[in-house]
Amino acid sequence: MASACAQSVFGFGADLDRRPTIFVPALPSESSCSLCGLLSAASFMLPCWHLLCGSCFYQCRQISDRCPLDKRVFRQEEVAPALIKKEAILGFRIRCWNSGNGCDAVDAVSVMLDHFANACMFHTMNCQKCGEKMLHRELPGHVMSGCAATWSPGMYDKGTLASSFLNVKETLQKTSRESASLQMVLALFELRMYEMKEMIDHLSATALLFLLRRHEAFSDAIVWAALKPYACLNACPG
Known part of the structure; x- marks a missing residue:
């Protein structure tokens, strides 16, 4: 049974580079960089038999002439380049990059590139x-x-709901400073706000939207009840 472990290559073009791919059968681990795991178009075999891709090799050389894995010293003339042509990679068999979504197509890399771009339904x-x-x-x-939802992502999130609660609370607090009779209204709202807050972290997106709409209606009613006496006073002639 083919390994489901994805492997990545580098140096073979933008369509393939650093793209987790399931090869069938899996590429031998000895052909990949011993440090980062990439199968590189240009690698270097150290005398200790560790293989480094070009990037890891040159980065290590800037630090020291030692293998990063076993710390053995090596000389440049002891390093053997290991090259892989793109044509060889294109002939390897792989699973479709949508295999995790249900696609069971398996074919040569060259075929799968076209399949993924133009034919895959997954x-x-x-x-x-x-x-x-x-x-x-x-x-x-x-x-x-x-x-299940009727709004765009992010339109009504938990932060929006919490902010809405605070805005109404601030409005009531400002008004209550002018009239002690509004203290009961404010206390009622704070109790409702605490109860709703306890529920927020356990809500699905759909339930959150429903709760927000209920909250908006409740908040409007509370604020109107609080401000109605002042509205009447302003509207009625002295």
Whole structure:
């Protein structure tokens, strides 16, 4: 059974470099950098038989002429270059990069590059309304059949709800300083705010939106009840 462990290559082009890939069968560990694990187009074999990719080799040389793994000293003439042509990599068999999403395609790298870009049906996207991750081809049906959310991500988050509570509380506090009769209204709101705060951290996105709407209606009613006497006084002729 092929290993499901992804391996990365470097020096073979932007389509492949540093892109976790599942090779079938897995590439032998001896062909990858002993330090970083990359299979590099240009590597260097040290006399101690440790293999370093070009990047690790040159970084180590700036520090000392010792193998970073076993600390053995080496001379430049003892180092053997190890080159791998891109054509060789393109012939290796790999799993589709969407294998984790359900695609079971396996073929040569050269074939899979085209498959992934033009034919694979297992690309995923996040719903722009609820944030749920799903196959791209399933997204239209998800939204049309009734997405659980009706707002854009980030429009109503927990920080927004907490900020809304504080704004209403500050309004009531300012008003209550002018009238002791509003102290009871403020106390009622603070009690409700404490109860709602306890629930926030355990809410799903849909429940959070529902709670926010209920809170907005409650807050408006409380503020209106608090300010109504002043509105009447201002509206009524003296």
